[in-house]
Amino acid sequence: MSITLADARVVTPEGVHEGWLTIEDGRITHIGQGAAPGSGHSLGGGYVVPGFVDIHNHGGAGGSFPTGDPEQAVRAADLHLRHGSTTIMASLVTASPDDLAGAAAALADLCDDGLLAGIHFEGPYISTARCGAHDPALLRDPSPAELGGLLKAGRGHVRMLTIAPELPGALDTIREAVANGVIAALGHSDATYEQTIAGIDAGARVATHLYNAMPPLHHRDPGPIAALLQDERVTVELINDGVHLHPAMTRLAFTAAGPARTALVTDAMAAAGMGDGVYGLGPMTVNVVDGVARLAEGGSIAGSTLTMDAAFRRAVREAALSPAEAAEITSLTPARVLGLDDRLGSVAIGKQADLVVLTDEFEVAGVMRRGSWAVEPR
CATH class of the missing domain: 3.20.20.140 (Metal-dependent hydrolases)
Incomplete structure (x- = not known):
């Protein structure tokens, strides 16, 4: 299963950038800036931070x-x-x-x-x-x-x-x-x-x-x-x-x-x-x-x-x-x-897709665990 999260403010260890990311089989496979290639799940400018x-x-x-x-x-x-x-x-x-x-x-x-x-x-x-x-x-x-x-x-x-x-x-x-x-x-x-x-x-x-x-x-x-x-x-x-x-x-x-x-x-x-x-x-x-x-x-x-x-x-x-x-x-x-930073803890390619979508006010709008939505973004 593949999903692209678009129109996002992606928070990585390097900072925040406007862009998108793709998740396949529960892992982050691509992170990009600007408009997402093809169609994706728009987050309306929400922040994406690690779980x-x-x-x-x-x-x-x-x-x-x-x-x-x-x-x-x-x-x-x-x-x-x-x-x-x-x-x-x-x-x-x-x-x-x-x-x-x-x-x-x-x-x-x-x-x-x-x-x-x-x-x-x-x-x-x-x-x-x-x-x-x-x-x-x-x-x-x-x-x-x-x-x-x-x-x-x-x-x-x-x-x-x-x-x-x-x-x-x-x-x-x-x-x-x-x-x-x-x-x-x-x-x-x-x-x-x-x-x-x-x-x-x-x-x-x-x-x-x-x-x-x-x-x-x-x-x-x-x-x-x-x-x-x-x-x-x-x-x-x-x-x-x-x-x-x-x-x-x-x-x-x-x-x-x-x-x-x-x-x-x-x-x-x-x-x-x-x-x-x-x-x-x-x-x-x-x-x-x-x-x-x-x-x-x-x-x-x-x-x-x-x-x-x-x-x-x-x-x-x-x-x-x-x-x-x-x-x-x-x-x-x-x-x-916990010794788990090799697979989770940051938004990075190859890591487990444990993600939180936050609003402008840093309220939870969505939660993903291992590539599946626990809370579907509003």
Whole structure:
């Protein structure tokens, strides 16, 4: 099957140009400027950006990945697909070993089916002082042996582990994760600058939602934020929802790390795409008021109701990024984190036709996944 998308503003890593592209058998085969040869599907001047890649997502549409319920997971993935996220990693939260293993085993089936790009354990090896919306009673010191059991339950689909590097056993557990092809991410941590560097030296390569759930920057005690921003080996996640971060902090991270080391994430939970109300996040109860999710007990921010298209819009409007820069940090950089940038993450010849059509206001007008429309352009 072949389709040509015409009258488009095509956003490539090099910038934006008016033109067209052709898709054959689920891949991009041609990209051109000006009028398309022959007839094509006119997009009326809409932007074409790569499908968004979300490496930190707990759910949406009332469904929660931490439950391990396949029906809920499918519902959540579909919600985010309709908002342009063509690649999603399912994030779990702190729970008992049995509950984590059970959820991983259930979600591994959906990874086998291609619905999910992998599984992310956010906890339980995190700091009590910075646990946020995680149940402190279920936190525990990192254990390479326990991690091995969780990886076995995930059948090769566990792709990321968030860990606090200052905890006893953390560095050995980071090394164990990396040795098994799992991305080690530092976060929910009370680490010093030096402890953070030690975690990076042990193999950690991602900062879980930079700034959030870690000590703030201080000029005499730089802490983890400075270590993570300055190290060229680390990609930093940002939750660009206007709640977790001030736009100035988004710009600061982008300036320090650049687009190649900045990945926007949603950290979405079940309330994404839904109204205000009471929801679950693992074992925790969350109240959502005016679209902001907070723990019912204690009031900590508990994930977000963000979708990636909204994060893209805020990057352009609030952080003053260009469409090409916004596309890089919502797609190519996170794809690179997952090792998938050879086949997705940018609008380029030979890559998978995962595409989002955006209006002048950067609202979603169409979504294509693997060459088929999930949302037909209006």
